[in-house]
Amino acid sequence: MSHSTNVTVYDGLKLIFNSTPIFLRARTTMPPTKFEFKKANAFTMVIEFPDEPNWQDLALKVESLYNVPFSDVGFSFIDEDDDLSTFFTDNVLQDFYTQYHRPPQTIELIVQDRRSPDIYCR
Secondary structure, three states: OOOOOEEEEEOOEEEEEOOOEEEOOOOOOOOOEEEEEEOOOOOOEEEEEOOOOOHHHHHHHHHHHHOOOHHHEEEEEEOOOOOEEEEOOHHHHHHHHHHHOOOOOOEEEEEEEOOOOOOOOO
């Protein structure tokens, strides 16, 4: 007895039909990446991105929210040793995600402007 096999992609899932559909690959959805931005003398903002944004996307968002020029955007955070760390590049941002981001936790960052850095106070 011969079976014909049909392959169909439906909503990101690959289905093979013989007599019943078989799911080969389940789609996994990551929760959105949520940031809480703090800046001295400004409102705290909570922003969501569908994924972990790269430096350009993050800096452009901060530029629009806080009027900090893209080239002067930086971020500080408090690490596990309670030390203040500051970064200004995508490479360090990607390292930050690897070391510290645990979805769905909110990422708390202090927005920095290289022209006049904020001093962190709790």
